[in-house]
Amino acid sequence: YNKDLILGFIKDFLNDRLKPMDYNNTDNERDNNSSAKPKLVFLNLPYLEDNTSKVRNTILGFIKKYDPYGKKLKIIILYKCCKVGQFFHIKDKMPLDMRANVVYQITCSCGQQYIGETRRNIYTRMTEHAKVSGADITAVGQHLADNPNHIANTDTPDILASS
DSSP: OOHHHHHHHHHHHHHHHOOOOOTTOTTOHHHHOTTOOOEEEEEEEEOOGGGHHHHHHHHHHHHHHHSTTSSSEEEEEEEEOOOGGGTOOOSOOOOGGGOOSEEEEEEBTTSOEEEEEESSOHHHHHHHHHOOSSTTOOHHHHHHHHOTTOOBOOSSOEEEEEO
16 A cells, blocks of 8 residues: 555545634634533544554644644544455456356257256356267257257356356
């Protein structure tokens, strides 16, 4: 991560959302009441190793700019431990042919359709359907063996449902 980018973001955020507090305004009862307690503000920030103190000091410095006497705000910073996975989606999406627990439809060039379901991944099941010879030939494989001019979409079956 870029620490200048993070600090710049914090500065922009605070400048946009906080307005300087006017302690000379006599209309504001809270400013004149010395016993008024400051508003507690809790900030939950990620722990950023060496930059944690820099971020904390930057935030507190900007708050002090807007509330120099600490009469309005009391900032309490809480740090939470973060994992990289919380910031980025690092897992790849599963390829469609590796999905399991699906209901699928195979369509032949002659117009016949076969609807099946499998708990295994779809690639393995389509490989079985594409076989036109052998002991464990499926109904789709038998149809293709009996009609060598027909073509079935075993490479790209339609997925009707998945769990």
